Amino acid sequence: MAPDAIVLSDATTADGYLLVLAIIFPVIGILLTLAFGGRYVERIALVLLLAGLVVAIAIFAAVLRDDQSLVYIVGNWKPPLGIALRADGVSAAMMLTIAVIICAIGLYARGEFGQSQATVPTRASYAFWVLLLAIWSGLNAMAVGADLFNLYVALELLTFAAVPLVCLKGYEETIKAALRYMLFALLGSVLYLLGIALIYGAYGTLDIALLSDRVRPEPIAWIAAALMTAGLLAKTALFPLHLWLPPAHAGAPPPGSAVLSALVVKGSFILIVRLWFDAMPGLLSFAAAQLLAALGAGAILFGSVLALRQARLKLLIAYSTIAQIGYLFFIFPLASGDSASTPWSSIAWTGGWLQLFSHAFAKAAMFMAAGLIAEAVGHDQIADLRGIGRALPVTIFAFGLAGLSLMGVPPSGGFVAKWMLLSATVMEGQWWWAVVMLVGGLLAGGYVFMVLGKALSSTTPPVLRVSIPRHSEVLVLAVALCAVLLGLVPLQPSEFLTIGRPDIHTTALQ
Amino acid sequence: MTSGVLLGYCGAVLVGLGLFGLVTNPEILRKILAFNVLGNGVFLLFGVIARRGAAAGLGADPVPQALVITGIVVAFSATAMAVGLLVRLNKVSGQTIMTSDDPTNSGK
Numbered sequence: 001m002a003p004d005a006i007v008l009s010d011a012t013t014a015d016g017y018l019l020v021l022a023i024i025f026p027v028i029g030i031l032l033t034l035a036f037g038g039r040y041v042e043r044i045a046l047v048l049l050l051a052g053l054v055v056a057i058a059i060f061a062a063v064l065r066d067d068q069s070l071v072y073i074v075g076n077w078k079p080p081l082g083i084a085l086r087a088d089g090v091s092a093a094m095m096l097t098i099a100v101i102i103c104a105i106g107l108y109a110r111g112e113f114g115q116s117q118a119t120v121p122t123r124a125s126y127a128f129w130v131l132l133l134a135i136w137s138g139l140n141a142m143a144v145g146a147d148l149f150n151l152y153v154a155l156e157l158l159t160f161a162a163v164p165l166v167c168l169k170g171y172e173e174t175i176k177a178a179l180r181y182m183l184f185a186l187l188g189s190v191l192y193l194l195g196i197a198l199i200y201g202a203y204g205t206l207d208i209a210l211l212s213d214r215v216r217p218e219p220i221a222w223i224a225a226a227l228m229t230a231g232l233l234a235k236t237a238l239f240p241l242h243l244w245l246p247p248a249h250a251g252a253p254p255p256g257s258a259v260l261s262a263l264v265v266k267g268s269f270i271l272i273v274r275l276w277f278d279a280m281p282g283l284l285s286f287a288a289a290q291l292l293a294a295l296g297a298g299a300i301l302f303g304s305v306l307a308l309r310q311a312r313l314k315l316l317i318a319y320s321t322i323a324q325i326g327y328l329f330f331i332f333p334l335a336s337g338d339s340a341s342t343p344w345s346s347i348a349w350t351g352g353w354l355q356l357f358s359h360a361f362a363k364a365a366m367f368m369a370a371g372l373i374a375e376a377v378g379h380d381q382i383a384d385l386r387g388i389g390r391a392l393p394v395t396i397f398a399f400g401l402a403g404l405s406l407m408g409v410p411p412s413g414g415f416v417a418k419w420m421l422l423s424a425t426v427m428e429g430q431w432w433w434a435v436v437m438l439v440g441g442l443l444a445g446g447y448v449f450m451v452l453g454k455a456l457s458s459t460t461p462p463v464l465r466v467s468i469p470r471h472s473e474v475l476v477l478a479v480a481l482c483a484v485l486l487g488l489v490p491l492q493p494s495e496f497l498t499i500g501r502p503d504i505h506t507t508a509l510q
Numbered sequence: 511m512t513s514g515v516l517l518g519y520c521g522a523v524l525v526g527l528g529l530f531g532l533v534t535n536p537e538i539l540r541k542i543l544a545f546n547v548l549g550n551g552v553f554l555l556f557g558v559i560a561r562r563g564a565a566a567g568l569g570a571d572p573v574p575q576a577l578v579i580t581g582i583v584v585a586f587s588a589t590a591m592a593v594g595l596l597v598r599l600n601k602v603s604g605q606t607i608m609t610s611d612d613p614t615n616s617g618k
Contacts, residue, residue, distance in 0.1 A: 149577055156584045160591060167595070172603040179538060179595045180608065186545045186588055187532055193581055194525065194552045200574060201559035 015062040016072035018055055019085040019144045022095060025052045026137035030130050038126045042114055045129040049106045052136060056099035063092040069500030071146075079147065079207035086146040086209075088500025090353060094143045094270065097357045101262055101364050102136050104479045108368050109255035111375075111472055124168045128256070134161035135259060142267045148196055148206040148279065151271055152189070155235070159185045162264045165256040166248045177247035184234045184244045188268070191231030198224035208279045215280045225280055229292075232275075235268035238329065239299035242322045249321060250314040254371020257314065261321045262364035266356055269328055277336060289333040296329030297436040304443030308450065313370045313380040316447055317363070320406060323440060324359045327421065328352055330433055334424045344424040346493035351420025353497050354486060358413025361483035362405035368476045369399040378465045382451055387458035394473035396455045398480040403448030405483040408441045413486025518558045524551025536607050538599075542592045549585045553578050 029048035033041045062070055070092075072085040087095070109132070113125035138158030145151040163185065167178035200206055202221065203214045215221050237245040249261050276284045303323030310316040331352030335345040372395045373388060374380040389396040405414030418437060425434040528548025535541050556574040563571035600606055 149580070153580065153584070156588070160587065163591065163595075167598075170598075170602070172599070172605075175595060175599045175602060176605075176608075179592065179599060182588075182592050182595060183532070183538075183541055183545075183608070186542075186592065189584070189588070190528075190545065190548050190552060193549075194555070196577070197552055197555045197559060197574070200577070201555075201562065204563065 011071065012073045012076070013066070013068070013071045015058070015066075016070050016085070018059045018062065019070055019072045019087055020074075021055045022052065022059060022140040022144065023085075023137055025055060026133035026140075029133045030137075033126075033130060041126050041129045042110065045133060046106060046110075048133065049103045052140075053099045053103050056095045059087055060092045060096045063087060063089060063499055064496065067499060072144075080205040080210055083150050084146040084207065084209075085144045086500070087144045089494075089496045089498060090270075090273075090501075091143040092499075093353065093357065093497060094266075095140055097360055098136065098139050098143070098263055100482065101360055101479070102132065102259065104475060105255045105258050105364065105368070106132065108258070108371075108472060108475050111469065112253060112255060112371075124170075124253075127164060128168060128253070131161045131165045132255075132259065135165070135264060139263055139267050142270055145274075146208050148199065148208065148211070148275075150206075151274070152192060152196060155192070155268060155271065156189055158264060158267050159189065159235070162260055165260060166252045168253050168256060169251070171251070173247065174251035177244070177251045180244045181248040184237075184241065188231040188234035191234075192228045195224040195226075195228030195231070198227070208274060211279045212281055215283060217283055221280060221283060225275060225283065228275055229272055232268045232272045233295070236265050236272065236325060237322060238295050238325060239302050239322060240295070242299065242303070245322055246315055246318040249318040249367075250312065254367055254374070257318075257371070258364040258367040261318065261367055262360040265321065265325060266360060269325070269356070273331065276332065284332060284336045286333075289336055292329045292332040293334075293433055296326035297433065299323060299326030299329075300436055300440035301443070304440055304447065307447040308443065310447075311381060311383065313373065313382050313385070313451065314367070316382065316451065317366050317370055320366075320444065320447060321359075321363055323444065324355075324363070324406060327355050327359075327418065327437070327440070330421050330425070330437070333430060333433070334421065334428060344427045346498065347420045348424035348428075350494045350497055351417050351424060353494075354413055354420065354489070355417035358405050358417055358483050358486045361479055361486065362402040362412075362414060365398050365402040365476055365480035365483060366406075368479060369395045369402070372468050372472055372476065375466060376464045376468050377462055382454055384462075385451070385454045387455070387461050389452075389455040390459060391461035391464055392468060392473065394470075394477055395468070396452070398473070398477040399455075400448070400452055401477075401480040401484050403444075403452070405487075407444045407448060408437075409445075411487040412484050413489075414483065416487050416489060514558050514561055517554060517561075521551045521554035521558060524548065524554060527551075536609070538596050538606055538608050539593075541608065542589055542596070545592075546585065546589060549581070553581060556581070 025048055029044050032044045059070060070087040074083045109128060113128045135158060138154055138161055141154035142151060142158060145154050163178050163182045166181055167174040198220055203211060205211055234241040249257050252260055300323045303319050307316050307319035310319060331348055334348030370380060376392060405412040408414045408418035422434055422437055425431060524547055528544045528551055531544025532541050532548060535544060556578045560570040560574035
C-alpha cells in the first residue's frame with residue numbers, strides 16, 4: 001500500500017493559508033451581516049462573493065503552478081493529533097467551479113432577493129444571502145478537508161444551510177419537502193458518524209493520508225465503509241435514496257434550486273470518492289464497485305424516465321439531476337480495483353470529474369432559465385410554454401445549450417465527460433454500463449426536446465406577466481456557455497486532476 | 511463480559527431501535543426522537559472506543575470524547591432545526607405526519 005499512499009500532509013505549504021481564507025471568507029460575511037444588521041446584507045454578500053472568487057482562482061493557480069497539493073496544518077498541530085486541510089487538483093478544480101457558479105447565482109439572485117436601497121430586507125432575502133454564504137463555506141470545507149471527522153462537520157454545515165433554502169417560500173409543500181430532506185440527511189449523517197466511530201476504534205486515526213496506510217481489507221473496514229457510503233448516498237440522493245430530492249429542489253426559489261442541484265448534492269459525492277479512493281485505496285471490491293455503478297445505472301434510467309413524465313419544468317429538471325448523478329458513480333468500477341492498473345482508469349477518473357463539473361454548470365443554467373421563464377409567465381407548466389422561445393429567445397437558447405451537455409452532444413462538457421466514461425467502459429470490457437449510458441443519453445434528449453419543442457412550437461409569443469431584464473438572460477447564457485466551453489478541454493486524461501493523487505493514476509498511461 | 515463489551519452491545523441495540531423507529535414511524539416527531547436514540551447509540555459507541563483505546567495510566571482516550579462533544583452539538587442543532595420545521599409545518603397545515611404521497615404529483 002505504501003507506494004500508492006498520498007503524500008503525508010506534514011507541513012503547511014507556501015500558499016496553504018489560501019485554504020483557510022476559502023473557508024472563512026463566507027463566514028466573515030455572515031458575521032458582518034449579523035453585526036451591521038440586514039440593511040447591507042446584499043452588498044456584504046456580493047463583496048465577499050468576489051473575494052471568494054479571487055481566492056478560488058488563486059488556489060487553482062497555485063496548484064497549477066506548483067504541480068502539487070496545497071496543505072495547511074491547522075494551528076501547526078500535525079495529524080493525527082491535529083487537522084490538515086489539503087487541496088489537490090480535484091479540490092482546486094472543484095472550488096473554482098463552486099466559486100464561479102455561486103457568483104453567477106449571487107448576481108442572478110439580485111433580481112429576486114436584491115435590495116433597491118439600504119432598507120431592511122424581507123426575512124426571505126436576508127436568509128437567502130446568509131444561507132448562500134454558509135453553503136459556500138461548507139462546500140469549500142468539504143473540498144479541502146483531509147480528516148474524516150472534519151469532513152463530517154463540513155457535511156453538516158452544508159446540510160444545515162441547504163435545508164432552510166428549500167423552504168424559503170414557507171408554503172406547506174416546501175416545508176414538507178424540507179422536512180423530508182432533513183430526515184434523509186439526519187439518517188445519512190448518523191450512519192456516517194457510526195462509520196467514523198468504527199474506523200477510529202479499529203485504526204486510531206481519522207486523517208485520510210494516515211488511514212490509507214493503516215487500513216487493511218478486513219470486515220471492520222468493510223462495515224464502516226458500507227455504513228458511511230450508505231449515509232452519504234442518502235445525502236447525494238442516489239437512486240433509491242432519491243425520494244427527497246425532486247420536491248426539495250423543485251420547491252426552492254430558483255437561485256436556491258440552482259445551488260442545491262448544481263453543487264450541494266456534489267458535496268457528499270466528493271466525500272464518497274475521498275473515502276474509497278483516498279482513505280481506503282484498494283478496498284473497493286469488484287462486487288461493491290459494480291453495486292455502486294448499478295445504483296447509478298438505476299438512477300439514470302429511473303430519473304430520466306420520470307423526468308419525461310413531468311408536467312412541471314422544475315420537477316423535470318430535478319428528476320434530470322437524479323439521472324445525471326447516476327453517471328458520477330461509474331467512476332467507481334472504472335477507476336478503481338482491478339481496473340486501476342489499466343490506462344483507462346485515468347480516463348474514467350477525468351471523465352467522472354468532468355461530468356460533475358459540466359453537470360454543475362448545465363444544471364445551474366437550467367434552473368436559472370426555468371426561474372426566468374416562471375417569472376415571465378407566472379407558472380412552469382411545460383404544456384403551456386408554447387411560443388416562449390419567441391418571447392425569451394436568449395433564455396431558451398441557454399436552456400438548449402445546457403441540455404446539450406446533459407445529453408452528451410458535442411460540443412459540450414457533458415459530451416467529453418460521457419465520451420471518456422464510455423471509452424473506459426468499452427476498453428475495460430464493462431460494456432453493460434455503456435448500454436445504460438447510451439440509453440440515458442437518448443432519454444435525456446427526449447426530455448430536453450420535450451421542453452424545447454413546446455417552447456419553439458408557436459410563432460405567437462405568449463403574453464408576459466413581467467418583462468425579464470436582458471442582463472439576467474445573458475447571465476444564464478454565460479453559465480450555460482461555461483458548460484459548453486468545458487467541452488473544449490482536450491479529450492485525454494487531465495494531468496491537473498491527478499495532482500496530489502496516488503501514483504497509480506499519474507503513471508497509468510506510461 | 512466486560513463493561514466495554516456490554517456497553518458496546520447497548521450501543522448496538524440503541525442504533526437498531528433508532529433505525530427501526532426512524533424508518534417505520536410516519537409521525538415526524540417520533541422520527542426525530544428515533545434519530546436521537548440512534549445518535550445516542552453511536553455516542554455510546556464512541557465512549558466504549560475511548561475506554562478501549564486508553565493508554566497506560568489514562569482513564570480514556572480523549573479524542574473520541576472530543577468527537578462525541580462535537581457530535582452532540584451537531585445532533586442538538588439538527589434536532590432543534592427539525593422540530594422548528596415541524597412546528598412551522600403544523601402551524602401552516604396542521605399536519606404532523608410524513609405522508610408517503612407521490613412527490614411526482616405534488617404541487618401541480
